[in-house]
Amino acid sequence: MSDAPYPAAPTQPAEPRPPQRAAGNPFGITSLILGIVAMVGFAIPFFNYVTVAVGAVGLILGIVGLVVKFRPRKAAVAGVILSGLGLVLSIILAVVYTAVFAGAAKAISSSETVPxxxxxxxxxxxxxxxxxxxxxxxxxxxxxxxxxxxxxxxxxxxxxxxxxxxxxxxxxxxxxxxxxxxxxxxxxxxxxxxxxxxxxxxxxxxxxxxxxxxxxxxxxxxxxxxxxxxxxxxxxxxxxxxxxxxxxxxxxxxxxxxxxxxxxxxx
The missing domain is CATH 2.60.40.1240 (Immunoglobulin-like)
Structure with a gap:
């Protein structure tokens, strides 16, 4: 009778776990913050030139937050809405303010040199x-x-x-x-x-x-x-x-x- 040990049973390799995605939606949250800044500042003369860029960046980040499968998506949706609206309003008022100040400067110049x-x-x-x-x-x-x-x-x-x-x-x-x-x-x-x-x-x-x-x-x-x-x-x-x-x-x-x-x- 042989005393040789029985061979150990082969072990099954562990199945790889799917990669875990970090909780939260950083793109959506950042987009929401930028959208709030754009909505607050779009009506302020001169500062609304800054909110044009802020709204554009917020809109892009919000779209990324929707396309990439982060959860939850509520912040990204709100960020897209606020950033997009802030961007549009900032552009409109930037054009209006520019026209008004340009007209005022022209009026001042012409009033000083009346023919x-x-x-x-x-x-x-x-x-x-x-x-x-x-x-x-x-x-x-x-x-x-x-x-x-x-x-x-x-x-x-x-x-x-x-x-x-x-x-x-x-x-x-x-x-x-x-x-x-x-x-x-x-x-x-x-x-x-x-x-x-x-x-x-x-x-x-x-x-x-x-x-x-x-x-x-x-x-x-x-x-x-x-x-x-x-x-x-x-x-x-x-x-x-x-x-x-x-x-x-x-x-x-x-x-x-x-x-x-x-x-x-x-x-």
Whole structure:
């Protein structure tokens, strides 16, 4: 009888486990964060040029988060929506702001070099306009005449301020073109007026322009006014409180001295 050991039974090699994918969706989460940044910053002048790039990157990462089989996908879906919307809105407002500031610069340049023929037509249309002036709510320059017709406080959620998060003061005005060069009401106003609330003990508090106070002014704000023509428009300034008066100052252009001011009580 042999004492030789029995051969060991062959062992089956272990089946390889499928690779484990890390939990979470880093592309989707990053896309969501960038989308929130794009939506928050798209309406801020100059910063919306940055949010164009932020929205584009967020959109790309969100799409990657959907294509690659990460779980969950909710963050990627939200990131794609917010980044895409922020990208579109940033591009639109970047174009609008660029046009407005370019128009303001052009208005300033042309107001400083008014041709003799235009100056002559100004005198005929508005009397002696050799010097710019602001009196009784009327700004008169060799280029134009801006007449403030009314103002009112609009709280948050009220008609004319349905989508804002601050109360606004809405100012209705007419713009008359005194030259042969077409101008628009928005550029004329931005290049000549500034609004302030004296509620900061340490610094000058210049108010920001808000949304157009009323759908009836959506078209008039960009209309090109012909020589001798008059167009009504409105502008709104975001208020820090509803009690401190608003001081509106007028200039011939952004770089000239103040011609005068008017103070509006809010109560």
């Amino acid at each position: 003799p023929a235009a100056t002559s037509s100004s005198s005929a249309a508005a009397g002696d306009t050799s010097e710019a002036s602001f009196k009784d709510g009327v700004l008169t320059t060799p280029k134009m005449k801006v007449t403030i017709t009314s103002h009112r406080l609009i709280p948050v959620g009220q008609p004319g301020n349905e989508y804002g998060d601050k109360p606004v003061i809405a100012i209705v005005y007419t713009t008359t073109n005194l030259t042969s060069e077409a101008i628009d009401p928005t550029t004329a106003w931005i290049g000549s007026f500034q609004a302030f609330q004296d509620n900061d003990p340490n610094a000058v508090n210049e108010l920001n322009i808000g949304s157009t106070p009323g759908d009836q002014y959506l078209d008039s704000q960009t209309e090109k006014i012909k020589q001798g023509g008059t167009v009504e428009n409105a502008v709104a300034y975001e208020l820090d409180d509803e009690t401190t008066p608003v001081k509106l100052t007028a200039k011939e252009n952004l770089f000239s001295d103040d011609l005068g001011s008017v103070t509006y009580e809010l109560q």
